[in-house]
Amino acid sequence: MTHLALTNVSKLFGDFAAVRDFNLDVEKGEFVSFLGPSGCGKTTTLRMIGGFEIPSFGNILIDGEDITNKAPNQRNVGMVFQSYALFPNMTVAQNIGFGLRVRKESEANIADRIKEMLSIIHLEGKAHSYPYQLSGGQMQRVALARALAIRPEVLLLDEPLSALDAKIRVSLRAEIRGIQQRLGITAIYVTHDQEEALSLSDRIVVMNTGKIEQVGTPFEIYNFPKTRFVANFVGSLNTADAEVVDVQQGLLIADGVLFHTAEGTKGRSVGDKVKMAIRPERFSFASEQKKANVIDATIENITFLGAVVRIEVKIGNANFNMDTFNNPFLELPKIGSQTKVTCSREAVLVLDD
Amino acid sequence: MTQNVLSAFKGKVSASNYKNWIGVAPFFLFAILFIFLPSIRLFVDSFKDNNGHFTFANILQLFSEPYILNAYALSIKISAVTALGGAILGFLLAYSVTVGNLPKPMRSILITFSGVASNFAGVPLAFAFVSTLGRTGFITILFKDVFGLDIYQSGFNLYGFAGLSLVYMYFQFPLMVLIMAPALDGLKKEWREASENLGASAMQYWIYIALPVLLPSILGATILLFGNAFGAYATAYALTGGRIGIVTIQVGAQIRGDVLHNPGLGYAMAMGMVFIMAISLAGYSWLQAKTERWLK
Ligand SMILES: Nc1ncnc2c1ncn2[C@@H]1O[C@H](COP(=O)(O)OP(=O)(O)O)[C@@H](O)[C@H]1O
Ligand SMILES: [Mg+2]
Numbered sequence: 001m002t003h004l005a006l007t008n009v010s011k012l013f014g015d016f017a018a019v020r021d022f023n024l025d026v027e028k029g030e031f032v033s034f035l036g037p038s039g040c041g042k043t044t045t046l047r048m049i050g051g052f053e054i055p056s057f058g059n060i061l062i063d064g065e066d067i068t069n070k071a072p073n074q075r076n077v078g079m080v081f082q083s084y085a086l087f088p089n090m091t092v093a094q095n096i097g098f099g100l101r102v103r104k105e106s107e108a109n110i111a112d113r114i115k116e117m118l119s120i121i122h123l124e125g126k127a128h129s130y131p132y133q134l135s136g137g138q139m140q141r142v143a144l145a146r147a148l149a150i151r152p153e154v155l156l157l158d159e160p161l162s163a164l165d166a167k168i169r170v171s172l173r174a175e176i177r178g179i180q181q182r183l184g185i186t187a188i189y190v191t192h193d194q195e196e197a198l199s200l201s202d203r204i205v206v207m208n209t210g211k212i213e214q215v216g217t218p219f220e221i222y223n224f225p226k227t228r229f230v231a232n233f234v235g236s237l238n239t240a241d242a243e244v245v246d247v248q249q250g251l252l253i254a255d256g257v258l259f260h261t262a263e264g265t266k267g268r269s270v271g272d273k274v275k276m277a278i279r280p281e282r283f284s285f286a287s288e289q290k291k292a293n294v295i296d297a298t299i300e301n302i303t304f305l306g307a308v309v310r311i312e313v314k315i316g317n318a319n320f321n322m323d324t325f326n327n328p329f330l331e332l333p334k335i336g337s338q339t340k341v342t343c344s345r346e347a348v349l350v351l352d353d
Numbered sequence: 354m355t356q357n358v359l360s361a362f363k364g365k366v367s368a369s370n371y372k373n374w375i376g377v378a379p380f381f382l383f384a385i386l387f388i389f390l391p392s393i394r395l396f397v398d399s400f401k402d403n404n405g406h407f408t409f410a411n412i413l414q415l416f417s418e419p420y421i422l423n424a425y426a427l428s429i430k431i432s433a434v435t436a437l438g439g440a441i442l443g444f445l446l447a448y449s450v451t452v453g454n455l456p457k458p459m460r461s462i463l464i465t466f467s468g469v470a471s472n473f474a475g476v477p478l479a480f481a482f483v484s485t486l487g488r489t490g491f492i493t494i495l496f497k498d499v500f501g502l503d504i505y506q507s508g509f510n511l512y513g514f515a516g517l518s519l520v521y522m523y524f525q526f527p528l529m530v531l532i533m534a535p536a537l538d539g540l541k542k543e544w545r546e547a548s549e550n551l552g553a554s555a556m557q558y559w560i561y562i563a564l565p566v567l568l569p570s571i572l573g574a575t576i577l578l579f580g581n582a583f584g585a586y587a588t589a590y591a592l593t594g595g596r597i598g599i600v601t602i603q604v605g606a607q608i609r610g611d612v613l614h615n616p617g618l619g620y621a622m623a624m625g626m627v628f629i630m631a632i633s634l635a636g637y638s639w640l641q642a643k644t645e646r647w648l649k
Contacts, residue, residue: 050546050550051549052546052549071549072546072549072550073549073550073551073552073553073554077550078550078551079546079547079550081543081546081547083541083543085541085543085544085546085547086547087544087547087548087561087562088566088647088648089562089565089566089647090561090562090647091647098548098551098553098561099551099552099553102548102551102552102553102554102557102561103552130646130647131647132647132648143547146547146551147550147551150551150552
């Protein structure tokens with residue numbers, strides 16, 4: 001059953017449309033990320049769910065109830081800010097208990113809830129510390145506990161990790177996901193970091209210039225990007241202009257080289273100009289001739305990236321990147337040498353614009 | 354080895370210390386010349402009679418002469434009233450141009466005005482008020498002619514407590530604006546949003562978060578305003594020609610006056626003022642420590 005629904009939501013600032021025609025249904029307990037470059041309208045959408053912006057058009061419903069025009073303090077939605085936004089004059093315990101205190105819950109209930117939340121975020125020892133005495137990661141955990149303490153119907157997180165350093169980002173990200181799953185709470189998570197979105201989410205909403213580009217599981221978004229924007233924004237990608245040669249057999253020609261695609265020519269006709277895309281890791285050296293695409297290539301450059309070795313190959317007149325796992329017992333080809341590379345039909349994507 | 358490293362380290366520290374202190378040397382020079390030495394002189398001279406002999410008489414007079422006690426009472430009253438009034442008015446004005454939704458240009462207008470007005474004192478300030486609210490002032494006449502109301506008949510007197518308080522307010526509230534505007538800017542938008550998000554009303558936000566966060570600044574500024582009025586002399590003198598009995602004017606009369614010439618008593622009264630300011634500053638530090646325990 002749909003828990004949170006946004007229908008045809010748009011937000012205008014003057015003439016400028018920050019969010020356009022946003023449609024999304026979120027299930028109870030689902031973790032959904034809004035992923036997109038800076039300025040694409042992620043925060044604005046999140047703030048409309050929180051009640052800090054009122055949509056210019058469209059509706060927002062929680063459990064079927066229209067909350068579009070409700071004041072923020074009348075909604076039961078928890079929010080975690082990028083800057084933590086802890087109240088500096090209150091201790092950790094007072095911060096966590098604040099929402100319950102203004103709701104006039106009994107002191108005993110508040111104390112119990114604070115204890116419970118402190119144990120969830122593993123900061124039992126810091127109950128009486130002030131925010132300035134905590135590290136960034138600890139502050140954000142307190143902010144999370146504060147938002148969760150009021151038992152919100154939806155938890156909103158706006159780039160909660162982007163002010164933290166890389167190590168803490170990764171561990172706290174796992175912690176957030178763990179807590180969210182344990183409590184079964186519906187969460188909307190805003191980020192511009194594709195790795196974060198891919199690793200955390202049940203579903204990802206990829207946004208660009210105020211519009212949804214694609215909604216899907218991390219698997220779908222990564223492996224089957226629908227638009228050029230998604231393909232480029234999520235993961236790295238080789239793209240080339242191509243033309244449909246044979247619809248039946250799924251044949252494309254790019255720069256004089258033929259490529260077989262699995263589904264790419266569906267619904268198109270011979271002569272259509274299309275954008276062809278292949279992820280670097282889908283290429284490999286053609287040791288056996290079992291794959292559909294076996295292509296002559298010249299080694300142009302080799303970059304060692306640790307776990308991965310990135311090899312730049314020339315196919316026809318275009319350069320493609322090819323990623324292979326680093327294998328210390330396998331000799332790398334020489335720059336300038338001729339070789340054959342291969343990829344499956346499924347690896348050859350054809351993108352909408 | 355360790356010894357060598359340590360002594361080398363020490364040498365370095367003291368060398369850099371010496372350089373660091375050069376920058377603040379002018380400050381200490383000023384402090385010694387114009388605060389420390391005069392204070393000592395004040396202290397010493399308040400125990401001298403007109404012939405330069407040691408005496409306790411001046412100090413004892415502070416507590417026995419009714420006109421001196423009244424002078425302190427009046428000064429404290431005027432300072433407290435204008436500090437509180439200025440603090441409240443200044444806070445509200447600063448609020449309306451920062452957190453409030455007034456158009457942006459209002460802010461620069463108010464801040465510029467405050468910068469000028471907070472330094473407006475002495476003869477020009479007194480003249481401005483005499484020519485508007487004096488017995489034949491512009492506004493006094495206007496009230497009389499238009500509304501048939503003689504404000505002097507109804508109890509107002511520019512040269513008394515109410516009048517002087519009003520004049521002081523003219524530099525008190527702008528000073529508060531200048532101090533509070535940056536403090537109010539320091540309130541983060543996210544605190545308000547987080548509190549709303551947690552279910553708090555605007556009122557609860559102010560009571561639980563904004564005011565506690567601002568309290569140290571508000572207290573500090575109010576004490577400053579108190580001292581500002583307590584030490585004021587030129588404005589009151591220019592306005593009343595020395596007829597209002599606040600402490601600074603009484604001190605002036607003892608030190609410079611022809612009728613009541615007793616510098617020793619003047620110094621003793623000034624000592625009393627220093628003492629009162631010291632008490633209010635001590636009270637302030639105590640309150641500040643209580644209200645600021647969440648700060649670094
Ligand atoms: N209050 C506002 N007034 C005018 N423009 C705004 C306002 N808030 C956001 N915008 C604009 O809307 C666009 C989307 O902003 P935002 O939702 O913050 O993007 P994101 O979070 O994806 O980086 C940006 O171009 C931003 O400048
Ligand atoms: Mg944002």
